[in-house]
Structure formats: C-alpha cells, structure tokens
Amino acid sequence: MTDTPVQIFRDSDTDRGFRMKWWASRTAIYGVLAFWAVICLFPIYWTATTSLKMAPNVMQGQMVPFPQSWTPEGDWAKKLFYAPKWKGWESIGLSPQTLSQESTVRAEFLKRFGNSTIVALVSSTLAVVLGAMAAYGLSRFRYKWAWLKNDDILFFFLSQLILPPVVLALPFLVLYKELALLDTRIGLILLYTLSVLPIVIWIMKDQFETIPTELEEAALVDGLSIWGAFLTIIVPIALPGMVAAFILSLVLTWNEYFFAALLTSTHANTLPVMVASQTGSQGINWWSMAALSFAAILPLIVIGVVLERFIIKGMAAGAVK
Template sequence: MNHRFLRVTARIGIYGSLSLWAFVCLFPIYWTLTTSFKSARDILRGAVIPWVDYQPGWLGWQSLGLSPDRLGVTSTVRDEFLLRFENSIVVSLSAAGFALVLGTLAAYGLARFKYRFGFLQNKDISFFFLSQLILPPVVLALPILVLYQSLDMLDTRIGLICIYALSVLPIVIWIMRDQFASIPHELEQAAMVDGCSVWGVFLRIVLPLAGPGMAAAFILSLVLCWNEYFIAALLTSSNAKTLPVMVASQTSTSGVGWWTMAALSFSSIFPLVIVGLFLERFIVKGLTAGSVK
C-alpha cells in the first residue's frame, strides 16, 4: 500500500511539474496571440481571458491587412509583410541548407580522417569551429559592413544567406561530427571491400544512417536563421529585410503598436511551432545520437 501511494504521489508530482513547465513555456505564445486581438485599453489594463476580461477584435490583424474584412482590399502593409515573410523563408531555408551541405562534408572528414596542420589536429579543428559561437556578432559588425559594401552585397538576400550559413556552420559541424562518430566504421569498411568507393560509402551507407542528425542540424539552423535580428538589421534596409526587423520597427517615438507587434510576432512564431510539432522526434533523436553506446 505504501509503495503504491508513493508511486502515485511521485507520478502526480512529475506530471504536475511538467504541466507547470508547459504552462510557463506556452503562456508567452498565448499572450502574444491574444494581444493581437486586444484594444489599447485592454492591453494597458492587463486583460488575459477573451470574452471574460475583454471582447476580442481584429485590431492587430487589421493593421496588417490580414483581417477577414481587409483580405479583399489592397494593402501596402500586407504587401510589405508578405515580402518580409518571403525573405525570411528564402534566406532561412537557403542558409540552413547550404550550411548543412558544407557542415556535413566537413564533419565527415573530421570524424573519419586524421588531419594535422602544425600542432593542430582533429580535436583542435573541431574546437576552433565551436569557438566561433563564443564571438559576439557585434564584434564582426564593422568588418562585415565594410566587406559587404565593397562587394555591393548590402540589402541582398544572397548576402544574408552567406553570413547566416557561416554563422550556423559550427553547430552543423559539431552535431554531424558526433553523429558520424556513432556510426560503426566497420560498415564502411565492408562496403569498400565489396568495391564501393569513398563517395559511394558516404552517399549510400553513411548519409541514410545519419538522417536524424541531419534533420536535427537543419532544424536548429533554420530556427537560428529565422530568428536572427542583429545581422539582418545591420545589412538590410528595404529589399531583403526579414520579419524580425519588421517586428522591431513597430517601436517608434510615437509609441508602440502592441497589437500590430503581437500579430507580427505570432506570424513569425507560428511556422516554427508547426516545424517543432512535426519534427520534434528528429530533433531529440539527432541530438541524443552517440550519447549512449
């Protein structure tokens, strides 16, 4: 009886803690969504529950031209939003894909071959890539700005794609190196004995087994590129501006359009929520690969 009571109590405690943590994580999303339907008065008095504390409206979505009564009407704000949304999608997907290709090749080389450049060996090269994440982006602001100005790459999608790919490349290399290290080397040796080339082994044997790690690296890179603000604000002005920059632009000297900012924020959050819900198992599987042998 005592064991059953302890087991039930422990289960209640665990599920209670998980429920509380889920509430803490989901409440900002709920708050952002509901704020897009509030008036200025409802926002200032801290109304929380729709139809109880306040009567929801379409104020935030009307300001973007995305409310039901504005969809059939020409809206310059909606056109701008769709352009920024398109920029975020194109830049994030391209940068994450480019980083995945380069990072996968580099990680496979570090995991399977021995390199030596002076006193630098594989582990030193791997740490060098990881150390790039320690450097604050603001330190590179001036050199990148001068370089892009000389190359005429300011306010272009290709400019953002290049710098985003380089910024997430260390993460891809680190994840994929551990993923390749967890794959038995005997599988590749057996395939090469059967006449398969190095590229054949890599494409036909290794990559299918490393699929979960590749999915995790791609998703994490996509999220980081999608949410990046500083570099996009520095290198863009009109043509290549992304959603995070548009969200921040709602703050001005005349005040903050909280309803518009909330609608924009939820529009930028929602695609990542969908990606996380459908691909969460790949993230967990990829990040935990190689941790248990």
C-alpha cells in the first residue's frame, strides 16, 4: 500500500518541524556555552591585556591594549615590539626591549618562579603517592583503631580542611622556628603536602572503589603480592584519576599565598607573594601585577590543555559505579 500525497505532505511537515526544533535546541545550547566560555575566559583576557597597556589606559579601563596614540604610519614591527605598551612586562624585565639587558627584577622573578615550580611539583607528587596508598588501603581493607573505622578515618582526613589557615599560623610558625624550617623550600613542601593530602585521598578512594576486586584476587592467585598487584594492575587503571588529583594539587599549591607569605622571607618566596607585593605608597602597579599574574597562570593553562583528557577521565571515573 503506497502513501497518499496527503500522508507524504504530513510526514514532510513533521520532519521539517523536528529539524527546526533540533537546530533551535542546538543553537540555544551552544549559545549558552559560548556565553559561559566568554565569562570564564574574560578574566584571563583582562589580565593579559592589562599587562600590555600604558598606565592611563589601565586607569581608563580600556578594553583594547593599544594606546590612543597608535598610528598606522611607520615600521609596524618596531611599533609592535618597541612601542611603550609593554609596560607590565617591562617592569619585570620580560619585555622585548629588556630581555637583552640585565635586570634584578627579572632575576627575582625567575627565582620566585623556580621556587613555585619546585615546591608545587614535589609537594603534589608526594601528596599523590601518599594519598594513593592511603586511599587504596581505605578502599580495600577494614581498619579499626579505638572507635575509629574506615569512614571515621576518612572523615578525619577531610576534617583537616575545615580549619581556616589562620588558626594554624602560630603553631606552624613556632614549630618551623624550632625545626629551622623557616624560609626553606622543604618547609613549604611538607606543609603543602599535608594541606592537599585529604583531597587526594578523597579523590583516589572513589577511583579505587570503581575497580573490581576480582582483578587483585586473580593477581594474588597468579603469585603476585599485594604491592605487586597494586603497582602492576591497580595503578595503571587508576592513572587518569591520579593525574586529575595531581593537577588539582598542583593548582592549589601553586596558588597558595598565606603560608608562603608567613613562613618565607627571602630565599623561598613564591610567585603569589611577589604578585601581592606590587603595592606601594603610590598605589597598586596594576600593569606589573597583571604581567606577573599572567606569567603565573600560563604554566597551569598549558598543563591543563595538555592533560585535559586525563582530567575528564579522572573526574568522570568516580561518577559511574
């Protein structure tokens, strides 16, 4: 039985209406996502452009980082690289015209950058290693110490995040003075490792609970020890979650300011302390602060883009059980 012309016409109208609804929904979804992307990326844009503006342009809140005196005449390359619109980068010795010159500010910036890199990488690595082992034990074994069981122990770790940092300021200051850890990288590494360890344990516990215990049982039957099964079977499967926990720890330790300003003075100062120091009797050097801030967040942006797939896998793994 063939369709009548009326039936074909109605079917075509239904398909056309379905396609119009589909395109309308897609347009609305992508429009909302694009709007949200603009909101999220605008602070980064504002920071980057502020580092390229002259002082009057910063105070006037201009959106474009070119000075009003910009004219198309003359050498374009010379205007781009040597026009006085690199004020923020020039103030820290990283503008094109100051890179070939000696700069004490640039040397200080590189020292702070090195301190932040070493402290953040080492503390994040230690937190992931220790946190993965603690989380594996809490997810696979049953512990009881006095009235504390697995859930109580896990809550104890998380409860360390409830205390505000200022409460711990005086105890750590006295303790580090007695241990000669003030103004040292080792002191910051130990403190940062302890501060992000509860978050790593929480993330990795959910990650390990998604892995079937039958895999370890089969490994034990084949002759592997608990450590052998953990290192050769569990760790490769849980690697995306470990990378996600590492990146989160890296961001938290890289941006930490309070303890870095409290426990360091000369040798172990980090980038956040240098960014916050761009204030004086004449006001805030917004261009210098913007250049330092953009230089500080640029490594995190690169790491996030490179390891994006691990972040998505690690965050999504604990949601599906």
